[in-house]
Amino acid sequence: MASLHCRHFLLLHLIILTATSLPFPLEQDTPVSRFQQYLRIKTAHPEPDYSSAVSFLISQAQSIGLQYRTLEFSPGKPLLLLSWIGSNPSLPSLLFNSHLDSVPAEPSKWLHPPFSAVRTPDGRIHARGAQDDKCIGMQYIEAIRNLKHKNFTPTRTIHVSYVPDEEIGGSDGAAKFVHSMDFENLNIGFALDEGQASPGDEFRVFYADRSPWGLKIKANGRPGHGSRMYDNSAMENLMKSLEVISRFRESQFDVVKAGKAANSEVISVNPVYVKAGVTSDTASGFAMNVQPSEAEAGFDIRLPPTANPEEMKRRIAEEWVPAIRNMSYEIIEKGPIRDDMGRPLMTLTNASNPWWLVFEQAITFVGGKLAKPEILASTTDARYIRQRGIPVLNFSPMSNTPILLHDHNEHLRDTVYLKGIEVYETLISSLSSFIEA
Numbered sequence: 009m010a011s012l013h014c015r016h017f018l019l020l021h022l023i024i025l026t027a028t029s030l031p032f033p034l035e036q037d038t039p040v041s042r043f044q045q046y047l048r049i050k051t052a053h054p055e056p057d058y059s060s061a062v063s064f065l066i067s068q069a070q071s072i073g074l075q076y077r078t079l080e081f082s083p084g085k086p087l088l089l090l091s092w093i094g095s096n097p098s099l100p101s102l103l104f105n106s107h108l109d110s111v112p113a114e115p116s117k118w119l120h121p122p123f124s125a126v127r128t129p130d131g132r133i134h135a136r137g138a139q140d141d142k143c144i145g146m147q148y149i150e151a152i153r154n155l156k157h158k159n160f161t162p163t164r165t166i167h168v169s170y171v172p173d174e175e176i177g178g179s180d181g182a183a184k185f186v187h188s189m190d191f192e193n194l195n196i197g198f199a200l201d202e203g204q205a206s207p208g209d210e211f212r213v214f215y216a217d218r219s220p221w222g223l224k225i226k227a228n229g230r231p232g233h234g235s236r237m238y239d240n241s242a243m244e245n246l247m248k249s250l251e252v253i254s255r256f257r258e259s260q261f262d263v264v265k266a267g268k269a270a271n272s273e274v275i276s277v278n279p280v281y282v283k284a285g286v287t288s289d290t291a292s293g294f295a296m297n298v299q300p301s302e303a304e305a306g307f308d309i310r311l312p313p314t315a316n317p318e319e320m321k322r323r324i325a326e327e328w329v330p331a332i333r334n335m336s337y338e339i340i341e342k343g344p345i346r347d348d349m350g351r352p353l354m355t356l357t358n359a360s361n362p363w364w365l366v367f368e369q370a371i372t373f374v375g376g377k378l379a380k381p382e383i384l385a386s387t388t389d390a391r392y393i394r395q396r397g398i399p400v401l402n403f404s405p406m407s408n409t410p411i412l413l414h415d416h417n418e419h420l421r422d423t424v425y426l427k428g429i430e431v432y433e434t435l436i437s438s439l440s441s442f443i444e445a
C-alpha cells in the first residue's frame with residue numbers, strides 16, 4: 009500500500025512539474041494529436057505557410073520510413089511526394105493526392121480560432137482544413153503507418169502527393185505537376201483525390217467534377233441623354249443578353265427542380281457582377297440622366313463532363329453575345345474539359361473499370377456503404393490527373409458529417425477521422441495488391 013501511495017504521489021508530482029515547466033501542456037503522440045498538429049499550421053491563403061506544412065509532413069514520412077522528395081514548379085510553392093516502393097515497381101502505381109493549402113477563415117465568426125484545432129468534449133476537432141482536406145492528407149500517412157506495423161508489403165508502388173495552390177486554381181501546382189517528367193515517371197495507374205463529407209451514413213464518391221469557365225461580356229453603344237429612347241445603347245444590348253442568359257439558366261435549373269438531374273449534372277450559369285454607369289457626385293454615385301457607352305457583366309459557368317464545350321461556345325457567340333449587337337466577350341477557361349485523348353473528363357464507375365470494382369469491394373469490406381457515384385458540383389485538382397487519361401475517384405471518408413468545407417466552424421469528429429484511417433488501410437492494401445487478370 010505504502011509503495012503504491014508513493015508511486016501515486018510521484019506521478020502526480022511529475023504531472024504538475026510537466027504542466028508548470030512547459031509552455032504548452034504535454035500532448036500524447038496519437039493519430040488525433042498528429043492531425044491537430046497538421047491543422048495548426050497556417051496554410052490559408054493569401055499567405056499559406058507551405059514550408060512548415062512540408063517540414064511537418066516530411067517528419068511524419070521519416071518516422072515511418074517513407075521515401076520523400078520535394079518538387080517546385082513555381083518559386084515558394086513546394087509539392088511534396090512520398091513513396092512506398094512496391095514489391096513489383098514495374099506495375100502502374102497508385103497516387104493518393106491532397107492539397108497543402110486552405111481557404112481563408114474569418115476568426116470572429118468561429119467558436120474557436122480556426123487554426124487552434126481545439127477538440128471539444130464531444131470529439132469535434134475545429135479547424136480550417138479539418139474537412140478540406142488536411143484530414144485525408146494525414147489519414148493517408150496514418151494508414152501507411154498502420155500497414156507497416158502489420159508488416160504489409162504493397163505489390164504496386166504507392167505515392168502520396170501534397171500539392172500547393174489547389175484553392176486558387178492549381179495552375180502553379182497540380183496543373184504543372186501532371187505535365188512534368190516527374191509525374192510521367194511515376195507511371196500512375198489509378199488515383200484518389202479529395203471528396204466531400206456526407207450528412208448521411210453513406211460515403212460519397214465522385215467520378216468527375218465540373219469545369220469552371222469565367223465569362224465576361226461587354227456591350228458598347230451610343231451614349232445619350234437619360235430621357236431619350238433610341239436603339240443600340242450599351243445598356244439595352246447588355247439587358248438583351250442578360251435576358252437570353254437568364255432563360256438558359258432557368259432551363260437548366262428547371263431540370264434540377266423537376267428532379268431529373270442533380271445540381272452538378274447541369275450547366276450552371278450564375279451572374280457574379282454587373283458594371284455600368286457614369287459616375288458622379290450625386291447621392292447614388294451615378295449620373296442618373298446619362299445612358300452610358302459601356303456596360304459589362306460577369307458569369308460563373310460550370311460545365312459537367314457531359315456538356316459539349318464547342319456547342320456552348322457557339323451558343324455564347326451566336327445567341328448570348330452576338331457581335332451584331334456591338335458586343336464582345338471573353339471566356340476564361342480554368343483548366344481542361346477533355347483529356348489528352350479528347351475524351352470527357354470522367355472516371356467510369358462500372359464493371360468495365362477494374363479499379364472501381366476493387367474500390368467498391370474495399371469499402372464494403374470495411375463495413376462502409378457507398379452512395380450512388382456523383383459529379384462534384386465544385387472543382388478539384390483531380391481534373392488535371394484525369395486530363396492525363398488516368399482514372400481518379402474523389403473520395404473523403406466522412407459519413408454522418410455536416411458539409412462544412414469553406415464554411416465557418418469547419419470541424420470533423422475524432423471518431424470519423426479514425427474510421428477514415430481504417431478505410432484507407434483497406435483501400436491501400438487492396439488497391440496495391442490488385443493485379444489485373
Ligand SMILES: [Zn+2]
Pocket residue numbers: 107140141174202
Ligand atoms: Zn479541397
